[in-house]
Each structure stands twice: as structure tokens, then as C-alpha cells.
Amino acid sequence: MEQFLFQTIKVFVALFIITDSVGNLPFFMGMTEGMEHLQRRKIFTTALLTGAFVLAVFGIAGTLILDLFNLTMDDFRIGGGILLLIISIEILLRGKVSYEHKEDVGVVPLGCPLLVGPGAVATTLMFLNIFNPYAVIAGVGLCFLAIWIILYFAEHIYRILGHNGALIITKIAAIMIAAIAVRFIRVGIQSVFHV
Numbered sequence: 001m002e003q004f005l006f007q008t009i010k011v012f013v014a015l016f017i018i019t020d021s022v023g024n025l026p027f028f029m030g031m032t033e034g035m036e037h038l039q040r041r042k043i044f045t046t047a048l049l050t051g052a053f054v055l056a057v058f059g060i061a062g063t064l065i066l067d068l069f070n071l072t073m074d075d076f077r078i079g080g081g082i083l084l085l086i087i088s089i090e091i092l093l094r095g096k097v098s099y100e101h102k103e104d105v106g107v108v109p110l111g112c113p114l115l116v117g118p119g120a121v122a123t124t125l126m127f128l129n130i131f132n133p134y135a136v137i138a139g140v141g142l143c144f145l146a147i148w149i150i151l152y153f154a155e156h157i158y159r160i161l162g163h164n165g166a167l168i169i170t171k172i173a174a175i176m177i178a179a180i181a182v183r184f185i186r187v188g189i190q191s192v193f194h195v
Helices: 002-019 025-031 037-068 073-094 104-115 118-130 133-152 154-193
Strands: none
Touching: 002 118, 002 133, 025 104, 025 154, 037 104, 037 118, 037 133, 037 154, 073 104, 073 118, 073 154, 118 133, 133 154
């Protein structure tokens, strides 16, 4: 029982740090700027469900999916990095990301790759190979519960910052997204070419 608890806590802490829901809060608020309370809450729920679904699919059939399409985690890093880079440039130039349907932002980029990206997928797969699978499921569940609490109170946290503070943080966040994107691409390329 002690080992199960230790493994659950370790999975929770690792995933909570990697998903970085607190650090991603400015992105979440910036990309839903101007939306009504209920619409924003719906998009946050979509992002949470998308992230959980992606993690569940890769947790259950991750190795099979990668083998089926002859993909590696480095391919995901490079692809996710390019996607994040495009998003960050759009935020910096336009001030927000434009979508045909506003609900789309909850799936991409908020749910994946911002909330659950290559790092979260790789970490979950790694833990499933070394830990009790039920401990991994419990750790993932706790992580998503913590993320839900943060997103539930996101507006209250963000209101303290004010509009100008939020705008500044959104622009800084866009630069950080670009940096994260470049890191994903760099790590992926280095691993592919063994640099």
C-alpha cells in the first residue's frame, strides 16, 4: 500500500509539473479573451477532457499507435513544436488566435499540446512501464483534478491581474510558447540526428 501511494504521488507530481496548468493559465485566458463566463468554462472543460482523452489513448495504446504509423516521441516533439510556434506567432502579431469555431481552441492548442503534450505523453508511457498501472491511473486522475480546480478558479485568479496586466502576461506567454516550441523542435531534431 505504501509503495502504491508513493507511486501515485510521484506520477501526480511529475505530471502536474509537466502539464504546467498554473504556468499555462495566461495562455488559457488570453485565448479565450472576450468570451462569456459559461463559454470560457465550456472551453476549459473541453481542454481538460481533450487532454485526458489524449493521455488515456496513449496510455492504453501508445506503443501500438507509434508502431502502427512508424512514429517516435521525437516526431511528436517536432510536430507539436511547429504547431506551438505557429500559435505563438499568431498571438504576438494579432493578439489572439483566430479560429473558425471558438470551441476549437479547447481542443487545439489548449487541450493538446499545451495541457497534454509530448512530455506528458512520454512521462505517462514511462511510468506505465515501471509502476503499478493502477497507481499511474490514480496519479493521472489526481493531476487532472488539480488542473480542473485551477481552471475553475482561473477567472478569479486572472481578475486580480487586470486587463493591462493580462495583456502583458499574454504577450510574455506567447514569447514563452515560442521558446517552448523551439525547445520541442530542437530536442526532437537532436534525438533524430543523434546530435
